[in-house]
Amino acid sequence: GQIPELLAEFAGPLMDAGIELQLKNRIIRRSGSLKIHTRKSGSVLEMRPQAGSKDKAFEALQLDEWLEKSGMVKTESSYFILTEKALRQLHFLRDHGLSHTGFLKTSPDNLGLIDAVYEALETEEETDRIYLQKQKEAYLKLTDSAGREPDKIPPPPDTFLAQLRPYQLQGYQWLHTLRKEKLGGCLADDMGLGKTIQTLSYLSRLKRDGQLGTSLIIGPVVTLGNWETEIQRFAPSLKTLRYSGPAGKRTLPPENSETVLIIVSYQTLRNDIEKFLEREWDHIILDEAHYVKNASSQTFKAIRTLRSRHRLSLTGTPLENHLSELWSQMSFLNPGILGSRHYFENHFIHPREQEEPSNLVIPRLSAIVAPFILRRKKSQVLQDLPPKEETIVRCEMTPLQAEAYESMRELYRSQVSGMLSENSGGRNKVEIFTIISKLRLLAIHPPLAGEPFSGVDSGKMKVLDSLLEKILEENHKILVFSQFLGALDKAEETCRAHNWQFARLTGSTKDRETPIQSFNNNSSIRIFLLSLKAGGVGINLTAADYVLLLDPWWNPSVEAQAIDRAHRLGQQKPVMAYRLISSKTIEERVLELQQKKKELTASILGDGEVPPLNNTEIMELFS
Structure with missing residues (x-):
């Protein structure tokens, strides 16, 4: 059981001395790297990694966890001791469900994965190459403030009656980038930094440009009054309906109505879910999204079945107690990003000790979700805040x-x-x-x-x-x-x-x-x-x-x-x-x-x- 560890430690010096090493009739080679054949098929991105080196042609992987622990992989004819970079790429593929047969199906919007293995990606179709390049650029825009193209996104319109602080303007631009890339995202700023204001400025711009369809804002009952007040104060151009009242008297406005925002509580939406399933909404925005952190709850299941073109969530605590809450958030915003619930639980929540320690799992999980969560703490934007x-x-x-x-x-x-x-x-x-x-x-x-x-x-x-x-x-x-x-x-x-x-x-x-x-x-x-x-x-x-x-x-x-x-x-x-x-x-x-x-x-x-x-x-x- 110690052979891989011994090889990883001593193979280099032995090879430097001119000794050829073999294991089970396969030559052991150093400096192994990956190439990942990639193809987009509808709503699925398919990846097949191969291993090789400068002096050995690339061949399909034959995955073996016993070897991977020590940074090795095998192919039809060789064993490869992977470079650190290749090993990180392999870990990313594993995190996203790479099977023992060496085949991975994932979401085409899995930006963190595409960025992590981008240099190793190979495609046969030009359209696939262009798509992957676009996704790489989207990743940079969403994770690097310098790449958010502020000059290409028009400012909030004059119908929005507030002045955004610099960090809020950055959030406004981030929301627009998500929409352009057809991605969902979680605005997770600290409480009090103006998540509502940033959202209303974004919606006001869309309304002014004729790009806002009827949208839902779903939140706990205690926040709905604040939404109405803030809309009246800062975004009066957004015609709003609060969906509430006795069960038998609640009705949605006609589809051709001028109403662009419908505000509803989580409980009321769950009770009246059939009415909301009849339409495709432009945006679905979850306020205090941690209220639906339990993926087994009836409320979460009801919300996840709704049809929409764009999805956003707002919460100061995207992760309160358990990693499963993060899966719930992401499965609403960008289904498939973190795999199935079963896979996520096995690989991230209860990772097998022989795979890798959890202190390595968590940073990579963070990298996966990074493009889809924008979080600023008050201490980070202190210079943008008034003292009170x-x-x-x-x-x-x-x-x-x-x-x-x-x-x-x-x-x-x-x-x-x-x-x-x-x-x-x-x-x-x-x-x-x-x-x-x-x-x-x-x-x-x-x-x-x-x-x-x-x-x-x-x-x-x-x-x-x-x-x-x-x-x-x-x-x-x-x-x-x-x-x-x-x-x-x-x-x-x-x-x-x-x-x-x-x-x-x-x-x-x-x-x-x-x-x-x-x-x-x-x-x-x-x-x-x-x-x-x-x-x-x-x-x-x-x-x-x-x-x-x-x-x-x-x-x-x-x-x-x-x-x-x-x-x-x-x-x-x-x-x-x-x-x-x-x-x-x-x-x-x-x-x-x-x-x-x-x-x-x-x-x-x-x-x-x-x-x-x-x-x-x-x-x-x-x-």
């Missing part, structure tokens, strides 16, 4: 929450209208703001508003759970602010449910320094729950680079002070601040008031933090 970025995250209420909120909004509106008509001064204003606080609690987490709502779940808390999980996966530290202690209690429950270590600081905390020091200095404690008043001023929390504001405060300067606990002298990273706003609730009215009243000082409650609202503005809160 603030984003509004729209949170859809759950059906029960929306029902409870609407019923109480009508009741409260009637009560407040009566109080304002009484014109009884300060007493009624205190009661009015007590009612407003109850309505705000319904928008955050209904059980906080009282016993009648104890069984009503919260859309915002689901968004919080998802956000925290994603941010922690990227190894960041987070400040979570709320003005309501009950909201912090609920956030604490979420932390405990996931076994996330956290610190907490509120007005009742007697020893403030202990939680502050624990958060700043203990790498295991990555969440800090703070009340807006107690934690919003006077402390330095530059260990955090993410800030979540669970609810809006009347005075935007109070929120700015909270964000500045992290965004201050000594902070080495860009700070990402997220305001969680429940859609179609009083929280949106508060945002509008923040915009209208830049300088809020006096208060009807005397604490300088609640704005001096007139009767009309008070009633608008209940609209």
